Amino acid sequence: MGTPASDQTPDKRPGFFARLKQRLNRGEGLGLRSLNWISGRGLDAELEEELSDRLLLADVGVDTTTRIIDGLRARDARDSDELQNALRAELLAILEPRAVPLDISADHRPFIILMVGVNGSGKTTTIGKLAHRFKNEGRSVMLAAGDTYRAAATEQLQAWGQRNDVPVISQAPGADPAAVVYDALEAAQARQTDIVLADTAGRLQNQEGLMRELEKVVRVAGRLDETSPHEKMLVLDASLGQNAMVQAEQFDAAIGLTGITMTKLDGGGRGGILLAIADKLDVPFRFIGMGEQADDMAPFDAHRFVDALLDFNAEDSQKE
Numbered sequence: 001m002g003t004p005a006s007d008q009t010p011d012k013r014p015g016f017f018a019r020l021k022q023r024l025n026r027g028e029g030l031g032l033r034s035l036n037w038i039s040g041r042g043l044d045a046e047l048e049e050e051l052s053d054r055l056l057l058a059d060v061g062v063d064t065t066t067r068i069i070d071g072l073r074a075r076d077a078r079d080s081d082e083l084q085n086a087l088r089a090e091l092l093a094i095l096e097p098r099a100v101p102l103d104i105s106a107d108h109r110p111f112i113i114l115m116v117g118v119n120g121s122g123k124t125t126t127i128g129k130l131a132h133r134f135k136n137e138g139r140s141v142m143l144a145a146g147d148t149y150r151a152a153a154t155e156q157l158q159a160w161g162q163r164n165d166v167p168v169i170s171q172a173p174g175a176d177p178a179a180v181v182y183d184a185l186e187a188a189q190a191r192q193t194d195i196v197l198a199d200t201a202g203r204l205q206n207q208e209g210l211m212r213e214l215e216k217v218v219r220v221a222g223r224l225d226e227t228s229p230h231e232k233m234l235v236l237d238a239s240l241g242q243n244a245m246v247q248a249e250q251f252d253a254a255i256g257l258t259g260i261t262m263t264k265l266d267g268g269g270r271g272g273i274l275l276a277i278a279d280k281l282d283v284p285f286r287f288i289g290m291g292e293q294a295d296d297m298a299p300f301d302a303h304r305f306v307d308a309l310l311d312f313n314a315e316d317s318q319k320e
């Protein structure tokens, strides 16, 4: 699969997925490199158990681990090469259907992207990164400061707005977030802006009142254009492991997610949580983030992600 041109970092650092591979495998990654892949050996009971343990440790979760092992058994690999290929195929079968890029359709202008997630997951930073990306693509962008709760949330968004030279629509602290988003939509329509990125306050998935507030933001965003928000993007901290799964399920149940961005893949998580979520929820991964800078993000690419996860050959992680 080709790499979109926008993936390339302008500096001398290794490419995004090469860095991801280094990050995920700096600790143990999926921990498969050290598995005893004895040549001529298929999937025997011992290897099956070891492999299950590694997958579970990497946040893949019981259900998905079981499914992967069952799938491997069915593929009946006779030696380590076949087994590694079979594993690659199993992981791709789970992730590939979820690698659906965010399509900023020209039919919707402004195209509204609502960012949701728990406190500190990386919503505001991801907005900054997306604004940077969209500007580079030549689109006009506006930010909506829908986090009216946290002190300094608006200032944080304004800093990203300044850095990317895009306007930020905000109101006084404590204002109704739905009203801020509505204001921004009106302004974006008037100015013919291509994309509105709407920030929201962090909230736990079990805070019922706050989840209802999010439903209201969604409803109000649909007043000017009933298809809006065009993207309801959950931002998930990949280092939270299985906890991220609960968040994904509950945010999806509350507002019907259309996309997920995984952040903090540099944060010590092993990346297996993406497999667990992809296996359980029919919501595509749009982007993955790995750092705090504007270009520390890339569209999700299932092949390259699986490649980074598996890292069977140490020498592979040096190239790319």
Ligand SMILES: Nc1nc2c(ncn2[C@@H]2O[C@H](COP(=O)(O)OP(=O)(O)OP(=O)(O)O)[C@@H](O)[C@H]2O)c(=O)[nH]1
Residues within 6 Å of the ligand: 117, 118, 119, 120, 121, 122, 123, 124, 125, 126, 147, 150, 153, 200, 201, 202, 203, 235, 263, 264, 265, 266, 267, 289, 290, 291, 292
């Ligand atoms: N290492 C790392 N840090 C990140 C990443 N994304 C965001 N951060 C940092 O995580 C912290 C929280 O990020 P924010 O973007 O403020 O998160 P938020 O979801 O907007 O947080 P609230 O508004 O408080 O709910 C900040 O210090 C970010 O710089 C990432 O991919 N990797």
Ligand SMILES: [Mg+2]
Residues within 6 Å of the ligand: 123, 124, 125, 147, 153, 199, 200, 201, 202
């Ligand atoms: Mg924020």
